[in-house]
Amino acid sequence: MATNEAKKTQRGVKLGSTGPEVFPLGLGCMGMSGTYGVTDDAESIRTIQTAIDRGVTLIDTGDFYGMGHNELLVGRAIAGGRRERVQLSVKFGAMRGPDNSWGGVDTRPAAVKNFLAYSLKRLGVEYIDIYRPARLDPAVPIEDTIGAIADLVKAGYVRHIGLSEVGVETIRRAHRVHPIVDLQIEYSVASRGPEAQLFPALTELGISATLYGVFSRGLLTGSKPKGQGDYRAHLPRFTGSNQQQNEGVVNEFQRFARERGMTPGQLAVAWVLARQPAFVPVVGAKTVAQLEDSLGALERPLSKSDAEALEALVKISGERYGAEQMKHLDSERR
Template sequence: MMQTRTLGRTGPTVSALGLGAMGMSGAYGEADRDESIATVHAALDAGVTLIDTGDFYGMGHNELLLAEALRGRDRDGYQLSVKFGQMRGPGPVFGPQDNRPEAVKNFLAYSLTRLGVDHIDVYRPARLDPAVPVEETVGAIKEMIDAGYVRHVGLSEVDAATIRRAHAVHPIADLQIEYSLLSRAVEAEVLPTLRELGIGLTAYGVLGRGLLSGRWKAGQTAGPGDFRAFSPRFASGNVEHNLALVEALRRIAEAKGCTVAQLAIAWVAAQGADAGDIVPLVGARTRARLAEALPAAQLDLTADDLAEIEEAVPAGAARGDRYPSALMSALGVGN
C-alpha cells in the first residue's frame, strides 16, 4: 500500500513517491515510447499518483506522451505537476525563462490541450524570470485558479526570499528542487523556510541523475542527447571521486538488504519523515527501474543508518556543480 503525503498546509494529498517523466522525452538519450507508457501505467497501478512534467520536455512531447498514457484513467486518481516558462529553440537549444502573466496563461492553454485535461493540479514556473517580479507570475496563476484551470501554485528552484514573496500573494503548495545525498544546499535556508510557512518539497534528482543508481561506472560515456554528457559531476576527474562515494553507500545498502538506489531514495524521504513534507520524484523511464524504486517508500532507516550514511557521504562531498556553469546562474540555490 503506497503511503501518502500532503504538499504543504494547502496542497493536494499525493503518493509518498512521485514519478518524474522528463527522461521519457530524450533528456537522457532516446527512450522507448511503449515502455514509457507502460511505466506510467505501472506507476499508477502501484499507487503512485503524482506525475511531474514540463511543457518544454521534448518541446511538448512529454505532455502528449502523458496524455496517451493517462487516457481512460480517472482524473481524480492522479495529480499533474507541470512546469512552464523555459523557452526552447530547435535542437538542444535553451532560451531564457518567460514568466510574464500573459505568457503564463498562454503556456497553460497549450498544456491543457496537449495533456487532454481540464485542469492542472500544481502549476509552477520552471525557474525565476529576472525580468518579471514573482508576485506578478503567482498572481497570474492565482487568476487561473479562480477560473478553475489550476488547483495549486508551486515553485521551482528559487531561494528563501523568493518563496516568502510568492507565498504572500497566494499560498504555495510545494517547492520543487534538486535534493539528494549529492545536492544538499536546500538544507541551509530553503527547507527551514518551507517548514516555517507550511510548504511542501518535491525533490527531483534524488539519484543524482544516475550517479546514485549504483549502475554508472567510471569510463562510461553518455549517449547522444544525454544531459549527463555536459554535467560537471560526470566529467572526468569528478565522476571517479563521486563514484567512490557511491561505493561507500553500496556497502551500507548491502548490509541493509537493499540497492544503492533504494537507499538514496529512502534517505531523501527520511529527511521529511517527521514533518511528512518531502516527496521524492523518481525519474524512472522503464518498468524495471520503477520496480526497483518503489520499495524505497517502505524502507525504514534508523538513526544509526542515517548516521552511517552521513559519514559515508557528508554534505558537500560531491565534486562538480549539479549543472553546467551557464545554467547555474538560473538557480536560486547552489549545490
C-alpha cells in the same frame, strides 16, 4: 515490488497547508523524453500506468520536456479513466529552440496563460493540479507571475500553485500573493544544500517540497552518460577528475546498500524519506523495473544511525549543474 497490501497501508503526504494529499513518492517523467539517452514511448506509458496502479498519484512533467513530447506522453498514459487518480504537476516558462537549445525563461502573465493553454491541450485535461514556473524569470516580478496563475486558479484551469528552484526571498514574495503548496528542488544525499535555509523557511510558511534528483541523475545508482545526446555528459559530476573521484564514492554507496539488502536506488530513496519524511521524493523512473525498485524503498526504511553513516560516507565532487546554470539559479543565491 510494492504489493497491493503495502499500497493500502501507505500514508499520504499533504503538500503544504492548502495542497492535496499525495502518495509518498512521485513520478518524474522528464527522462522519458530523451534527456538521459534513448527512450521507448511504449515502456514509458507502461511505467506511468503501473505507477498509478501501484498508488502513485503525483505525476511531474514540464511543457518544455522534449518540446511537448513529455506532456503528450503523459496525456496518453492517463487517458481512459486514470486522470482522476492523479495530480499533475506541470512546470512552464522555459524557452526552447528547434535545435533543442535553451532560450531562457518567459513568465510574463500573457506567456503564463499561453503556456497553460497548450499544456491543457497536449495533456488532454481540463485543469492542472499544480502549476509552477520552472525557473525565476529575472525580467518579471514573481508577484506578476503568481498573480497570473492565481487568475487561472479562480477560472478553474489550475488547482494549486508551486515553485521550482527559487530562493527564500522569492518564496516569501510569491506566498504573499497566493498560497504556495510546494517548492520543487533538487535534493539527495549528494545534494543537501536546501537543508540550510530553504527547508526551514518552507516549514515556517507551511509549504511542502517535492524533491527531484534523488539519484543525483543516476550517479548514485552507477548510471553513466550514454553519448552526447545524454544531458549528463555535460554536467560536472560526470566529467573529468570529478567523475574519477565520484566513482570511488559510488562504489562505497553501493557496498553500503548491499550490506543492508537494498539496491542503490532504494538506498537513495530511503535516505531522503528518512531525512525529510514530510516532503515527497520524485523519482525519475524510465522503466517499470526502475519504478518497482524505487517503490521497494517504502518497505525498507532507513534507521537514523544508518542515515547518518551514509551522510558521512557520501562526499560527491562537483556541482549539480554547470557554472553558467548555477549562476542563474535563484535557489543558489545567498
